[in-house]
């Protein structure tokens with residue numbers, strides 16, 4: 534199993550075991566992960582940020598602000614970026630702060646803003662490890678859903694022998710790999726996703742488009758890929774980037790190009806999620822020269838584009854799943870249900886422009902998922918990453 538495409542925040546606190554964090558970072562990177570180090574001030578006493586940033590290729594984050602220019606380091610962004618936070622070594626002091634919300638350094642604020650699962654590998658002397666406060670803190674951290682990588686028994690830095698030694702980097706790597714392997718719920722599946730708007734050309738400088746940013750489709754693509762699926766992302770003009778190696782991206786401009794690419798790719802896939810805001814019409818004529826301003830009105834004749842969802846619905850074979858989206862301004866549910874039938878979908882994801890924070894351009898979305906029997910499930914307003922996870926759990930994993 535590789536960690537290709539995985540984003541890991543590696544938190545290092547001030548223990549002698551911090552030297553092992555360098556090997557751990559190296560092993561994670563060699564397995565394909567991208568690693569961002571966050572250190573406590575005392576972590577830096579044990580291993581230099583220079584060593585770590587040279588290994589990871591990223592500046593180490595440690596202070597709330599960069600001293601020379603006052604740039605603020607956003608722990609919130611790291612919380613969104615990561616697929617996993619791994620705190621190794623975690624000292625007794627850091628365990629106590631994490632358990633009790635004492636957010637006085639960058640590692641703890643990052644921990645408290647973390648959206649991804651957290652693994653903690655404690656390291657301390659045997660008496661500190663045996664202290665009831667350490668056990669109480671570890672129990673609290675477990676109750677928050679954190680995964681504790683128990684320290685090993687053996688000779689400690691103090692030359693005493695007992696439990697408290699941070700687990701060896703090779704074994705921590707194994708735990709990380711097993712954790713991601715369990716999450717590979719879409720391994721072996723191939724999924725087509727359409728995303729973004731389409732641009733329907735009027736002349737060399739103008740087009741008809743819409744406000745779709747592509748964010749929802751990209752979140753779906755990233756989530757499917759991180760669960761092990763091979764993703765074909767057919768995407769209209771957007772400014773977003775894809776990073777995951779399991780995503781094959783096909784950039785298109787018009788609805789016709791999106792149709793051609795989708796129809797070609799669909800037969801070899803297990804499912805298609807049609808998230809794109811496809812233009813329903815295009816200008817009947819495309820001008821080769823820029824249309825000049827004239828006196829009086831200018832009329833454009835529009836002709837309908839092909840409906841990609843309906844076309845894939847006709848092509849759909851036994852075992853293939855089709856998930857559509859509906860963005861409605863009125864009679865949402867009735868219109869969405871009609872679309873399920875008309876396009877032969879298995880599910881439709883309904884998002885409404887009536888909900889604040891949901892829809893085009895936002896980083897959050899609020900959806901309802903309706904199946905072909907008309908059964909509806911409503912979800913809360915969430916980040917598009919979490920909405921993507923709900924959509925996948927509700928439609929592809931069943």
Ligand code: C5P
Nearest residue numbers: 807808809811839840841842857858859
């Ligand atoms: O009919 P309406 O455009 O509201 O349907 C929305 C659903 O159909 C979305 O899943 C969208 O991606 C898809 N669609 C399509 N091709 C079109 C129009 C919509 O695939 N030409």
